[in-house]
Amino acid sequence: MMSRPLNMDLRARAELLTYLVASHLLTREMTGEWLSVEHVVESTKLWLSSNGGGADLMQRVHLASQALNIAKRLAPTSTTRFDSKTVAGMFCENLRLDFRSDAVRETYQMCLSHLVGQRWY
Template structure:
């Protein structure tokens, strides 16, 4: 199947951003460090899984926005990712768990950020 440009699918952009924010927040709650080294690979994995394409510069911008949201905006929006609830953020195959309240709040924050 051919890949589509993610810029043509606005909801996909919000979902990708949410995935990156959730990954960063989960990693931070487990390591107490902001591990940005996983953002590039997480972005590639999500895009490949969803048969979407994004220009490299746009991936960098999304990574920077995800870090900003995870570091500065989650707490202000009343979203806390604790070590005890990291597993609930994702499904068994590491996709977002859309039934999780924290993910629902993150997705709304990401939509607003775009």
């Protein structure tokens, strides 16, 4: 039986981080609050499950802990206005990111740039 890899490559880490940032933005737009720690954990598990990814605990914690800070930086400085229509449009019906969305592509690029050069063990 093959096991899933425990460490994700840069692209997969950037996609998970983008998903978590988008989830923070959506929750903030809908409720006025950021995702709770419990919901971040749940969102991480959902993404990993639906994308067949595997990440060790430290990798998941590291990415999850960065998502809120990126969301807080992105929202006020972005060229995209993250209103309810834009944020809802970041997701497809199956709660996957919609990379046709300019907001998703901009968020992904910011997450990718953030991760480049970081050390992963």
